[in-house]
Amino acid sequence: MKILYYDCFAGISGDMNLGALIDLGVDAEYLKEELSKLNIEGFHLEVKQDQRRGITGTKADVIIENPDNEKHRHLRHVEEIVNGSTLSDTVKSNALKIFRLIAEAEAKVHHIDIQKVHFHEVGALDSIADIVGAAICLDALKVDKVMASPIQLGGGTVKCAHGVMPVPAPATALIVEGLPVKTGLVNHEATTPTGAAILAAMVDEFTTQLDLPIVKTAYGIGNRDAEVANVLRVYLLEGQVSDSDVETVEAVLLESNIDDMNPEHYDFMLNELFEEGASDAWLTPIIMKKGRPSVTLSVLCKPELVEAMKQIIFIQSTSLGIRENRILKHLLYREEIAVEIPLGTVRVKQSFYQGRLLKSKPENDDCKRLARENGLSIRDVEKMVINQLEA
Structure with missing residues (x-):
């Protein structure tokens, strides 16, 4: 089994991620060749060795050849670029998943429709290259699982297209909702929206426990020369999975008996539950007192999603009460x-x-x-x- 582990002790950005994965073993020339499949001109990738606080790693920079020709793009423009490329379906799917996370966060921050989100930094060529490059690199590594530590967000303020904002930036704060984070190690933006979205989209598990041997350590170098080394550390773990390896995780089972709801409304409610992150949701026919045909609504979710699930059930159904049981899943x-x-x-x-x-x-x-x-x-x-x- 091969695992990629992100140690985000000093945060993560799009360029730091590219540098770290190249340092881990992705061929820089292969990455450049794949990025050329986007069929857009005006940028190129520069890769070099660099150092922060005595730590040597790889610095990857997307160089914009003529900043005056840069365009601000909407989500549909980015989707057209990615879908119109000759990249693999897996790379396209993962890249668009990252873009949509950012678009959803921006839409929520500005209270507008997702297709009306006007990308600023993320719609620029360097950010398109960072995000699509992340999908290319992750596909090239052929790992079985992606894991990460809690994410260091930093502190202080950051200057962005809409002015000076507190760290984390509003979009970043939304993207990392439900994920383990840390703050205050440094007085600057340690994790960018792009970096946060890469982790939110691609990481299978956040943990501090590593159970397999580390076979390689690599570093992606950031732009800052701060007191804390501005680097992203990644590990490649490899080894045999235990013959008896069965993962045990905590989950919550929410249930409610419903006997007076229009059956046509169940589909919408179930879709809302799944979109909010339910692991599973189903309806079971039952007979209640006085022989009334009814259903039991069952929702399985992560503990951190319980309140969101309850809100949907109360708003979208006729339920007056919910049973909550903590369970273990194997x-x-x-x-x-x-x-x-x-x-x-x-x-x-x-x-x-x-x-x-x-x-x-x-x-x-x-x-x-x-x-x-x-x-x-x-x-x-x-x-x-x-x-x-x-x-």
């Missing part, structure tokens, strides 16, 4: 791989137990998309994926 080790078939790329989720592959499940959304595009059944696409896996 999860098999899982990983996601990308499988190339003649029709395109399909993500496949694989689960393991006692060191043995139990099953492989093609991602239904990918199969549906390829089936629709090629006039086939989903079964046909799934069979092609399974045949490729067994080849």
Whole structure:
């Protein structure tokens, strides 16, 4: 098993992330070649060795060749650039996931529709290169899991397009909601919105516990020469997963019996719960007192999402009360791989137990998309994926 671990003791930015992943082993020339697939001109990537407080690492800078030609872009412009490129589907998907996190945060800060968000720094070429570059590098490393430490946000104030703001900037504060953070180590912005969004989108688990051997340590160099080394440290961990490795996590099960709600409204409520981060949500038919047909609404979520889930249930249903139970979930080790078939790329989720592959499940959304595009059944696409896996 191969794990990428972000040690964000001094924060993270887009350029620090690129430097760290190049320092870890991503070929800089490969990254430049992949970035050229965006088919946009006006920037180039400079990579060099640098040092902060005695720590040597890699400095990656996206150089804008003519700042006067820079454009401010909306989300749809960025989506057109990414979707119109010849990058892999996995890279496109991950890059857009990062962009959308930032767009959602900006839309919420300014109380506007997401498509009306006017990207400033994030719509500039250097930030597009930082975010797409992050997706390229993570794909190139081929790790099974991405983990991270609590995120150092910094302190003081930061100057941005809308003026001087407290640290963390409003968008950053929204992006890291629900994630473990630290503040005050330095009196400047340690984590940028781009850095925060990369972690929020790509990290599978935040922890301070490392259970596998560190096989390589690397550093991405930041722009500041502060008292605390302005670097992003990353580790590559590698080793065998224990035969009995089953992850145990705490979760919360919320339940409510409902007997007087319009059935047409359940779909909207369930979608709201999933969009807010519910791990699962379902309806179970039951018979209540006096023989009344009813349903039990069940919602499974992380402990930190309980209040958000309760709010949706109370607002979107006719429930007058909610039962709350703390439970433990025992999860098999899982990983996601990308499988190339003649029709395109399909993500496949694989689960393991006692060191043995139990099953492989093609991602239904990918199969549906390829089936629709090629006039086939989903079964046909799934069979092609399974045949490729067994080849």
